[in-house]
Amino acid sequence: xxxxxxxxxxxxVRRGGVPEATxxxxxxxxxxxxxxxxxxxxxxxxxxxxxxxxxxxxxLRKDLSFLGSYGTRGVGYEVSVLIEQIGAELxxxxxxxxxxxGVGHLGHALANYGGFTSRGFRLVxxxxxxxELVGTDxxxxxxxxxxxxxxxxxxxxxxxxxxxxxxxxxxxxxxxxVAAGVNSVxxxxxxxxxxxxxxxxxxxxxxxxxxxxxxxxxRRGDELGQVAR
Amino acid sequence: xxxxxxxxxxxxVRRGGVPEATxxxxxxxxxxxxxxxxxxxxxxxxxxxxxxxxxxxxxLRKDLSFLGSYGTRGVGYEVSVLIEQIGAELxxxxxxxxxxxGVGHLGHALANYGGFTSRGFRLVxxxxxxxELVGTDxxxxxxxxxxxxxxxxxxxxxxxxxxxxxxxxxxxxxxxxVAAGVNSVxxxxxxxxxxxxxxxxxxxxxxxxxxxxxxxxxRRGDELGQVAR
DNA sequence: AGGCGCTTGTGAAGGAGTGCACAAAGTTGC
DNA sequence: GCAACTTTGTGCACTCCTTCACAAGCGCCT
Numbered sequence: 001x002x003x004x005x006x007x008x009x010x011x012x013v014r015r016g017g018v019p020e021a022t023x024x025x026x027x028x029x030x031x032x033x034x035x036x037x038x039x040x041x042x043x044x045x046x047x048x049x050x051x052x053x054x055x056x057x058x059x060l061r062k063d064l065s066f067l068g069s070y071g072t073r074g075v076g077y078e079v080s081v082l083i084e085q086i087g088a089e090l091x092x093x094x095x096x097x098x099x100x101x102g103v104g105h106l107g108h109a110l111a112n113y114g115g116f117t118s119r120g121f122r123l124v125x126x127x128x129x130x131x132e133l134v135g136t137d138x139x140x141x142x143x144x145x146x147x148x149x150x151x152x153x154x155x156x157x158x159x160x161x162x163x164x165x166x167x168x169x170x171x172x173x174x175x176x177x178v179a180a181g182v183n184s185v186x187x188x189x190x191x192x193x194x195x196x197x198x199x200x201x202x203x204x205x206x207x208x209x210x211x212x213x214x215x216x217x218x219r220r221g222d223e224l225g226q227v228a229r
Numbered sequence: 230x231x232x233x234x235x236x237x238x239x240x241x242v243r244r245g246g247v248p249e250a251t252x253x254x255x256x257x258x259x260x261x262x263x264x265x266x267x268x269x270x271x272x273x274x275x276x277x278x279x280x281x282x283x284x285x286x287x288x289l290r291k292d293l294s295f296l297g298s299y300g301t302r303g304v305g306y307e308v309s310v311l312i313e314q315i316g317a318e319l320x321x322x323x324x325x326x327x328x329x330x331g332v333g334h335l336g337h338a339l340a341n342y343g344g345f346t347s348r349g350f351r352l353v354x355x356x357x358x359x360x361e362l363v364g365t366d367x368x369x370x371x372x373x374x375x376x377x378x379x380x381x382x383x384x385x386x387x388x389x390x391x392x393x394x395x396x397x398x399x400x401x402x403x404x405x406x407v408a409a410g411v412n413s414v415x416x417x418x419x420x421x422x423x424x425x426x427x428x429x430x431x432x433x434x435x436x437x438x439x440x441x442x443x444x445x446x447x448r449r450g451d452e453l454g455q456v457a458r
Numbered sequence: 459a460g461g462c463g464c465t466t467g468t469g470a471a472g473g474a475g476t477g478c479a480c481a482a483a484g485t486t487g488c
Numbered sequence: 489g490c491a492a493c494t495t496t497g498t499g500c501a502c503t504c505c506t507t508c509a510c511a512a513g514c515g516c517c518t
Contacts, residue, residue, distance in 0.1 A: 020504085021504080023445075024437075027437035059506065061466065069467070072466080073514050074515050090443060092443075096443050096446070105334050105335070106335070159446055160446065185442075186439060202441065206339060209433055214413070215255070217412070217413050218319075218323070249474085250476090290496065302483045303494045304495070461517090462518100465512105469508105484493105484496090485495100486492090
């Protein structure tokens, strides 16, 4: 949140200078492009791609321009080239080892989520505290006791961890992940995790999303009554 | 994304003029405040609350100022008052009926997610196409066939729907939801839904979140090698 | 070979969001 | 009742993001 865009400053090189807002959309573009490739499309215009991804054409072009000039004027973008370039930017070339902690329904859902491997991730372990679950097979992996985390994390070089535990356990889990060398955490528990500044946490929160929807819904309702003043 | 902040324009009245970025943080504040209330705290300063929520104090104060002046200078904010006001802004006073479509692991997890009712939502029905699942009990509700959606939605006045189906089914489900009068959709399927402009869709995407984390992770790694130029 | 039409890439303008710093306002202690 | 201290609320400057508009560039057609 602070010192992000200070590398590659005065150079024409924009590598590393991709704005945060753009980074947030790259995965979307990547997915849409893969879908297009699967459908046999091999060239798209920015207008068509933007429409498919649900963003404005100008925004899309500017986003892509941060990666370099991979389009052909008068024609459009070659789908395979874009997939390649966005993939490289997102680090899909390498395979990030990922662990999931907490194998309730949510953990289950995440573990079975297809497209881990196709998007540059490799699910290396599932952890849970519940002795009933430990030893069980999920998504081709055996659930391991949470105490195994440090050894597994170190052995596999895990840097990304997913917290899918109840709220009460989340902070302890986060602490353990950090201690085991993980410095990117995806948190599904409805709590604010406290971590060292070097660790990157992203929060995914069902209730927040619903409440944001409810807010807009309510506003729409309000406007019916008090429009045009 | 387009015409959001045009009501209550030149007036001193800011009701309805809450910026989108602020709206996105209100649920977080609300949750943190409820936790504080549960812990017996009844007054917080903006600094303390900001620290707990993981945002800067200035941002927090500005966010709260959009709701009105509910703090006491020299003292802080009364927790119960803030909960009340944020709740009102988010529409927690009313109870929004919600349906979930798709009761796989993710649907299960969502259905069992506590704090629906405490946050202004009431889960009124679960739907699935799978005949094996229909009739099953989940979270105190019987899973109903997807074809029941229209009648239930109309009967309960459902305006918010959650899509927790596989990607292939998501668009059809969204169409059915829209046809049934739902105009706020929370989409967990990894596809871009096409809906009329009057319908509000929010997308929650595991893969995107992971890829954003991976991007930052990669950048951190890169910097180690090519820092300070 | 040259011009025409299409689409990209980008400079510049406008808007939204954030951080700073301080005045306004309340409380506590004397 | 006054002064000192604390904390809110907000105007201002700054940065980041988005949108607009158009020149630059490429392919196709004649």
